[in-house]
Amino acid sequence: MTQDAQQWFHRRGELAAEGWETVVDERTPGWEHTGLRVGRLSAGESLELTGVGVERLVVPLSGPLSVTHIENGAAQVTELTGRASVFDGPTDVLYLSAATEGSVTAGVDASGDVRFLVATSPTDIVRPTRYMSVAEVPVELRGAGASSRQVHNFGRQESLDAARFIVVEVITPAENWSSYPPHKHDEHVPGHESELEEIYYFETAPVRDAPEGVREEDAFGMFSTYSSSAGEIEIDARVRTGDVALVPYGYHGPAVAAPGYDMYYLNVMAGPDPERSWNISDDPAHGWVRDTWEGQDLDTRLPFTAAQQ
Secondary structure (H helix, E strand, O other): OOHHHHHHEEOOOOOOEOOEOEEEOOOOOOOOOOEEEEEEEOOOOEEEEOOOOEEEEEEEEEOOEEEEEEEOOEEEEEEEOOOOOHHHOOOOEEEEOOOOOEEEEEOOOOOOOEEEEEEEEEOOOOOOOEEEOHHHOOEEEEOOHHHOEEEEEEEOOOOOOOOOOEEEEEEEOOOOEEOOOOEEOEEEEOOOEEEOEEEEEEEEEEOOOOOOOOOHHHOOEEEEEEEEOOEEEEEEEEEOOOOEEEEOOOEEEEEEEOOOEEEEEEEEEEOOOOOOOOOOEEOOOOHHHHHHHOOOOOOOOOOOOHHHO
16 A cells, blocks of 8 residues: 555554544644544443534444533433444434533443444534434435445535534445545535545445355455545555545545445545535546436345344
């Protein structure tokens, strides 16, 4: 892997700090607008969410948890039901305002480790804390054919009154392509393109009907980025559960789920633009691919839900 890729792509555990499996924030070299924390807890254990001046979105990955947060000087507890796996469809989430700090505690009845993610962005703008139930999460089935994927838009501007960040998660069935055509958002062109740095957090797993004995740790996908006029970058990586890619600029995509293995990723985006919007520019060499989706059926494996278990 090139030195450039080593700066922007990190294997699970390489960014561990302060009891967290992964930490990305303004202390990360070359990073400014977005952050990410991934936690793993046994039943009853806690991790702290310290400091104000940062908005947070708490997203369960597997298992139930509770969030204690300070609102108007008083402690409140919000229970998140969570889900068994990121491949069980959307989960309830909790947005914490930039005036709030607190802690996350794994459910005492959890049967195994509880895993969760906290998306962050530094800001002095205070938006109200909000719990979003599963029923409120907008689910989009995007693309067609082998470009079919499932998007959970709980952190888009249309669904969440946040200050700066945009947070979504995507499920890509085995053999399918997402983050495609390759696109960028690294310059501010009002009404056409936003300037946003982006974090990709990945998980992969064998398909639900995989033979007995297939190991989850062997599941993988592929992810690529490449340069634009805003800067030079190149990542061509095999990705597994817990890996993180940072995209400060450049074209990114595709994210490809290998045959036999479903892929999940969560994106955190924010930037210096005055408006909170997601406007992208396709790579002109590949944008025509969108037109080929017309007339193709959506992948019948979608949507992914817990009922499929």
